[in-house]
Amino acid sequence: MTKKYIEGFTRQLADALKIGQSLDLVRPGSDIRNVVIAGMGGSGIGANLVESLTFGRIPIPITVCKSYNIPQFVSPHTLFVASSYSGNTEETVAALNKALLKRAHCIVIASGGKLLEIAREYNLFYIQLPSGSDSPRAMLGYNMVSLMSLLYHTNLIGAAFIKETENAIEYLDRGEKGIQSEAELIAKKLKGKLPVIYCDNRLYAMALRFQQQLNENAKHIAHINTFPEMNHNELVGWRFPENLMPMLQVIYLYSDHDHERVEKRMEICRDIFEKKSNPIIDVIGEGASLLEQYYYLIHLTDWISFYLAKENGVEPDPIESIVYLKSELDKLK
Ligand SMILES: O=P(O)(O)OC[C@H]1O[C@](O)(CO)[C@@H](O)[C@@H]1O
Structure with a gap:
């Protein structure tokens, strides 16, 4: 993660608030009984943070999903958010596909990739994040504020997070x-x-x-x-x-x-x-x-x-071991 993203954290929060405020989300209605957020690494941590921040403050459970699988309870009463900056992380794509089969109310957060393709194909609501970063962990501001904005637009949290972010x-x-x-x-x-x-x-x-x-x-x-x-x-x-x-x-x-x-x-x-x-x-x-x-x-x-x-004495940006792991996994496809 390059220095400019750490320096730009507050600009990112401000931009994310604007994106969040302009959302035109069709509310899933009052039949939402649980929230499941799927995301890995730099995109999953936003879900952990939001789950922790809302703990004891919202009336329904939030579950964070960091695997290919989703909980058995996912149903049409689930607000299911698939969050992947690239939109291509295989675990998150697999989880979204499973949630679609369960007819959950699915929403996507991504900058592009397969998740956006699926969102367009299934006419899902999505938040498109600005592209250009190759470190999802550097986009945490966008991720967290997008998640809180979704919870706000679905009436699960109040507006206080906006003022607090400002x-x-x-x-x-x-x-x-x-x-x-x-x-x-x-x-x-x-x-x-x-x-x-x-x-x-x-x-x-x-x-x-x-x-x-x-x-x-x-x-x-x-x-x-x-x-x-x-x-x-x-x-x-x-x-x-x-x-x-x-x-x-x-x-x-x-x-x-x-x-x-x-x-x-x-x-x-x-x-x-x-x-x-x-x-x-x-x-x-x-x-x-x-x-x-x-x-x-x-x-x-x-x-x-x-x-x-x-x-x-190392560069903060490259993640060579992960790149190696992914290339080895690709060979096994
Ligand atoms: O947000 P994405 O694109 O799903 O990426 C999730 C994680 O996958 C990686 O891109 C590689 O494993 C990590 O750097 C990142 O945190």
Whole structure:
């Protein structure tokens, strides 16, 4: 993911809002009983983030689908969104085809490819994203805002996300320099270490985005887990292998929506982790609402992955191992 996309994150959000506001979606009606969003990698993470942001706030379940298969419950009462920037990712295309067979209410988000062909063939509603990027992970702003716009136009969420996105754009633009310097400092601390990202379960999708960006941009392995679940298992594993302990670098991600008991748990565990490894890096979401804090954390952690790529002496854009994997898979078709 090239630098210009990280720099352009707020412009992307602003553009995505315009696209979202101009949608002329025929409402599926009140018979929608669940939402399923299919997407992989850089296009799937937007679904995780939106699912997490809406958790406890919308009356029907959202399920994220990251495979060739779809849940058995998909039916004409399902709002099924197939999201793939290229429109050609085989798992997402397969999932959409299965949802069509189940007569789900299908919608496509893509810049082109097979998904748009299917959308046109079946007369599905679609959001066409601007083409030109070869990194779907760089289009997260479009992806998230498109998904929230769809939920808004189908009456599943209110309009608050629009104002919150506008607030975040202003806040991030004002704080850009500070965000970059903080990211650079954190990246230096991560060099040569295994990042272990912990947070409240509420921020799971955010930790996943951070992990994926470290993987693809910095070519760096990372581990994530959430509180309180990790207190019931992983905590006990903080003993072996002994020679790995000094290489672990714990990063705590925070939002002000973290559960108060989780905050206490994280503080008790701080001592345990710091005795075994390095002082914990605290990364705190800034902004008034959870969505604003998510945008802040996305932007900051994108920059961390960019600076860690620099520290590692690699280009953030290419994903050679994935290209190799896909070419090998193609031979087996
Ligand atoms: O958004 P798309 O085009 O479906 O791509 C999904 C994922 O597939 C890849 O293009 C390759 O696996 C990733 O870079 C990307 O995150």
